Amino acid sequence: MERFFKSDFFYDFLRAPVAIISFCVVALLVLSAIFAQFIAPTNPFDPASLELMNGFTPPMEPNMFTGDVFLLGADDQGRDLFSAILYGLRISLFVGIMAVSLAMVMGVLLGLIAGYVGGWLDNLIMRLADIQMTFPSILIAMLIFGVARGLLPPELRYEMAITVLIISIGLSEWVPFARTVRGTTMVEKEKEYVAAAQLIGLKRWQIMIRHILPNVLGPVLVIATITFALAIIAEASLSFLGVGAPRTEPSLGTLIRVGQDFLFSGEWWILLFPALTLLALALAVNLLGDWLRDTLNPRLK
Amino acid sequence: MDDNLLEVRNISVTFKNRYGTLKALDNLSLNVKKGEILGLVGESGAGKSMTGAAILGLIDPPGHMSSGEIWYKGKCINDAHEAIRGREISMIFQDPLMSLNPLRRIGDQLLETILTHMNVTKSEAIKRARKGLEEVGIDPNRLNSYPHTFSGGMRQRVVIALALAPEPSLIIADEPTTALDVSVQAQILDLLKNLCKERGTSIILVTHDMGVIAQTTDRVGVLYAGRLAEIGDTREVLTNPKHPYTKGLVDSTPRIDANSFYKELYQISGTMPKLDAMPNGCAFHPRCEFAIDKCSKETPQVFSDRAACWLLENEAIVE
Amino acid sequence: MSFVQAKDLTREYDLSDPFIVRTIAMRPKRILTAVDNVSFSIEKGTTYALVGESGSGKSTIAKMAVGLLKPTSGSLLVDGKNLNDPFLPKEEKLALRRRIQMVFQSPYASLNPRWKVGDIIAEPIKAFRLINDHASQINRVHELLEQVGLSTSDVNKFPHEFSGGQRQRISIARALSSEPEIIICDEPTSALDVSVQAQVLNLLKSLQKEYSLTYLFITHDLAVVSTMANKIGVLNQGKLVEEQTPENLFSNPKKAYTKMLLNSAPNINF
Numbered sequence: 041m042e043r044f045f046k047s048d049f050f051y052d053f054l055r056a057p058v059a060i061i062s063f064c065v066v067a068l069l070v071l072s073a074i075f076a077q078f079i080a081p082t083n084p085f086d087p088a089s090l091e092l093m094n095g096f097t098p099p100m101e102p103n104m105f106t107g108d109v110f111l112l113g114a115d116d117q118g119r120d121l122f123s124a125i126l127y128g129l130r131i132s133l134f135v136g137i138m139a140v141s142l143a144m145v146m147g148v149l150l151g152l153i154a155g156y157v158g159g160w161l162d163n164l165i166m167r168l169a170d171i172q173m174t175f176p177s178i179l180i181a182m183l184i185f186g187v188a189r190g191l192l193p194p195e196l197r198y199e200m201a202i203t204v205l206i207i208s209i210g211l212s213e214w215v216p217f218a219r220t221v222r223g224t225t226m227v228e229k230e231k232e233y234v235a236a237a238q239l240i241g242l243k244r245w246q247i248m249i250r251h252i253l254p255n256v257l258g259p260v261l262v263i264a265t266i267t268f269a270l271a272i273i274a275e276a277s278l279s280f281l282g283v284g285a286p287r288t289e290p291s292l293g294t295l296i297r298v299g300q301d302f303l304f305s306g307e308w309w310i311l312l313f314p315a316l317t318l319l320a321l322a323l324a325v326n327l328l329g330d331w332l333r334d335t336l337n338p339r340l341k
Numbered sequence: 342m343d344d345n346l347l348e349v350r351n352i353s354v355t356f357k358n359r360y361g362t363l364k365a366l367d368n369l370s371l372n373v374k375k376g377e378i379l380g381l382v383g384e385s386g387a388g389k390s391m392t393g394a395a396i397l398g399l400i401d402p403p404g405h406m407s408s409g410e411i412w413y414k415g416k417c418i419n420d421a422h423e424a425i426r427g428r429e430i431s432m433i434f435q436d437p438l439m440s441l442n443p444l445r446r447i448g449d450q451l452l453e454t455i456l457t458h459m460n461v462t463k464s465e466a467i468k469r470a471r472k473g474l475e476e477v478g479i480d481p482n483r484l485n486s487y488p489h490t491f492s493g494g495m496r497q498r499v500v501i502a503l504a505l506a507p508e509p510s511l512i513i514a515d516e517p518t519t520a521l522d523v524s525v526q527a528q529i530l531d532l533l534k535n536l537c538k539e540r541g542t543s544i545i546l547v548t549h550d551m552g553v554i555a556q557t558t559d560r561v562g563v564l565y566a567g568r569l570a571e572i573g574d575t576r577e578v579l580t581n582p583k584h585p586y587t588k589g590l591v592d593s594t595p596r597i598d599a600n601s602f603y604k605e606l607y608q609i610s611g612t613m614p615k616l617d618a619m620p621n622g623c624a625f626h627p628r629c630e631f632a633i634d635k636c637s638k639e640t641p642q643v644f645s646d647r648a649a650c651w652l653l654e655n656e657a658i659v660e
Numbered sequence: 661m662s663f664v665q666a667k668d669l670t671r672e673y674d675l676s677d678p679f680i681v682r683t684i685a686m687r688p689k690r691i692l693t694a695v696d697n698v699s700f701s702i703e704k705g706t707t708y709a710l711v712g713e714s715g716s717g718k719s720t721i722a723k724m725a726v727g728l729l730k731p732t733s734g735s736l737l738v739d740g741k742n743l744n745d746p747f748l749p750k751e752e753k754l755a756l757r758r759r760i761q762m763v764f765q766s767p768y769a770s771l772n773p774r775w776k777v778g779d780i781i782a783e784p785i786k787a788f789r790l791i792n793d794h795a796s797q798i799n800r801v802h803e804l805l806e807q808v809g810l811s812t813s814d815v816n817k818f819p820h821e822f823s824g825g826q827r828q829r830i831s832i833a834r835a836l837s838s839e840p841e842i843i844i845c846d847e848p849t850s851a852l853d854v855s856v857q858a859q860v861l862n863l864l865k866s867l868q869k870e871y872s873l874t875y876l877f878i879t880h881d882l883a884v885v886s887t888m889a890n891k892i893g894v895l896n897q898g899k900l901v902e903e904q905t906p907e908n909l910f911s912n913p914k915k916a917y918t919k920m921l922l923n924s925a926p927n928i929n930f
């Protein structure tokens with residue numbers, strides 16, 4: 041740990057205002073999501089706590105019927121928007137992280153195999169990747185989502201919504217990982233330390249995991265950060281389109297969809313605050329990812 | 342010093358990093374006469390490529406030439422590098438693959454060089470390009486070929502033609518034959534040598550290979566840790582080295598002669614210091630078997646225009 | 661029979677266009693013969709140098725010697741056994757691998773940059789199960805580090821903290837850790853400075869004396885060969901053109917190619 045704080049990487053970090061600010065924003069949002077139960081004044085997922093009369097209350101104004109005050113206003117069903125955003129962040133972040141992890145594991149493994157083993161297996165994996173890349177990832181996510189929903193019996197559909205969401209986004213984002221890892225693997229494969237490992241009789245999978253994997257992970261971190269931003273937006277888009285997180289456990293995307301309906305009738309806050317939160321999160325993650333890519337790059341030379 | 346084409350006067354090149362300032366070149370001085378081939382020899386990190394880059398103003402930030410002057414044909418060119426580069430001073434790099442644009446025919450690259458630096462018509466430029474190729478031993482009809490159709494040695498010939506095209510007075514050749522096979526290496530060096538003697542062009546030949554120095558250069562400068570250790574007539578320096586480092590280098594070079602079969606090679610103990618861990622006084626003293634007390638305290642100056650070593654101090658006074 | 665015996669060793673590469681293209685365009689097959697019927701033998705405890713320029717096939721022979729490449733025809737036997745024999749049982753193959761090791765040309769690419777030096781050197785010990793308890797493994801690694809002139813505190817460092825010459829020493833320590841009998845040295849000093857080269861060559865020589873190692877020394881540098889080899893084989897485009905002791909080769913080269921090599925080598929003697 042100490043080594044990290046003394047490293048060149050940390051030194052560069054402290055000198056990049058963009059990185060520091062983005063990191064703080066992300067950290068703030070993540071911590072808020074983790075401690076949502078303690079910060080949020082109400083539990084927006086509990087239908088019993090909702091008071092329909094609180095619907096459409098503007099921010100910081102007492103409700104004319106109940107007198108309750110909401111920090112960021114209330115939505116059409118009387119949900120405290122601030123709490124809804126915090127809990128919604130949870131879902132967005134959770135789906136984002138899990139989807140990225142799935143995409144990363146799948147992409148790195150496939151990339152390693154394609155790069156190291158080569159031959160027809162490499163061809164197969166790369167053609168699969170090409171086919172997948174011709175479709176927009178949202179469409180693929182929707183396809184997988186639709187198929188999964190169709191396959192599941194109705195009782196499970198609601199509970200599995202989040203899982204299916206994760207799988208569909210994850211499966212649509214593995215290709216950049218695989219391609220990059222494959223390229224790096226093909227370069228590393230020719231290096232003499234791999235030959236040295238072959239000389240002592242190591243099996244192929246042992247060489248791939250022990251020797252090559254640690255050396256191809258560099259760019260993977262950068263791709264993961266950027267894919268994370270994409271996953272969050274994908275989740276929001278899917279929820280916005282109505283095929284993601286349900287109304288009763290809304291994610292940021294769902295909240296935006298709901299808010300959109302009411303934007304032009306004057307209840308602007310229902311759309312604005314979730315949208316701003318999503319914007320802040322995606323922007324900060326993207327900027328952090330960009331900075332990471334630039335800092336880690338010259339060193340790779 | 343009128344027959345000096347180039348004078349490097351006390352230049353230092355420094356780099357700033359998070360830990361402090363590093364001196365890649367420290368108070369280095371040397372000169373190149375008209376029409377001579379000066380060798381710059383040293384091991385990795387000694388600063389020989391850095392010297393060539395400093396002369397041409399090609400040092401990338403965060404490095405910069407922090408002190409000293411470079412004089413060319415009697416004028417100081419510290420701030421005039423752009424105009425001098427290419428026309429008066431040419432450079433040949435080590436890897437011919439990287440010096441030639443793989444997407445352009447060699448004829449285009451030659452023409453571009455000629456037209457940029459010389460005031461001639463296009464047809465005149467083509468004539469010169471063809472003549473240039475002929476002189477380096479390549480069929481002039483190959484003007485329209487791409488670099489990848491040539492072998493490594495032939496590509497380096499093209500690079501030499503490129504370097505000679507603007508009729509420079511000085512060529513800096515940075516390890517021009519290191520990436521080539523031994524047999525090709527000899528041809529390229531001979532070619533370079535002959536062409537330059539014909540035109541009276543001076544060469545600074547940067548290399549780590551003592552054999553190349555012996556066979557190609559008139560004078561040689563030995564660099565160690567960014568400082569000049571010894572400079573002088575090649576034969577003299579190699580057969581009678583005055584600086585202990587030069588002596589160590591010469592002795593540890595393997596030779597093909599009956600006396601050395603299966604014998605242990607002379608080796609200098611230790612390694613060249615890193616720039617951020619330079620010893621006090623003479624940079625070489627921790628590895629030197631002749632070191633005296635003064636060596637660890639003060640950095641030696643160059644004595645008798647020959648070597649930077651305190652052991653020569655008394656000889657200089659006697660002279 | 662000599663300790664190492666290469667007989668009619670050949671390696672071909674098929675560079676032909678795909679079958680369909682060939683039949684339609686009526687082009688012949690293109691076969692590149694990287695190694696062409698090379699035969700040599702090495703006595704135990706001696707150094708055999710293979711000298712050649714790029715494209716001579718010396719690196720291909722090195723790879724076949726350690727079993728990284730299969731010959732198209734011919735054989736290379738070490739102590740009578742063939743590493744490329746498909747019928748060799750697994751345990752015997754592993755045992756044979758232990759006896760043949762390699763030191764590579766590039767000090768930068770031959771050590772895994774993400775592994776600690778101690779782990780790099782210990783890997784063969786673990787793979788060949790030479791020492792099983794952890795503490796003895798560490799002791800052995802310390803021993804090897806000192807033998808190649810490095811210090812025991814280097815165990816936890818990473819390769820990038822070392823210079824080129826030191827990295828080659830680590831490579832040598834790794835090769836020694838499996839207690840081999842023959843080491844293939846593939847241009848081990850070509851990427852090193854002159855003074856560092858001298859240190860590494862001297863180290864190789866002293867290790868050979870101490871452990872009666874056999875070396876197959878691949879290089880393009882005739883001067884280096886003259887200090888290392890008991891016998892020299894000159895390779896030209898896959899063929900072994902001449903094979904002599906150093907004294908005979910340098911004083912009385914028989915083939916034109918050898919003479920050309922000797923003449924073009926830049927010599928520090930005037």
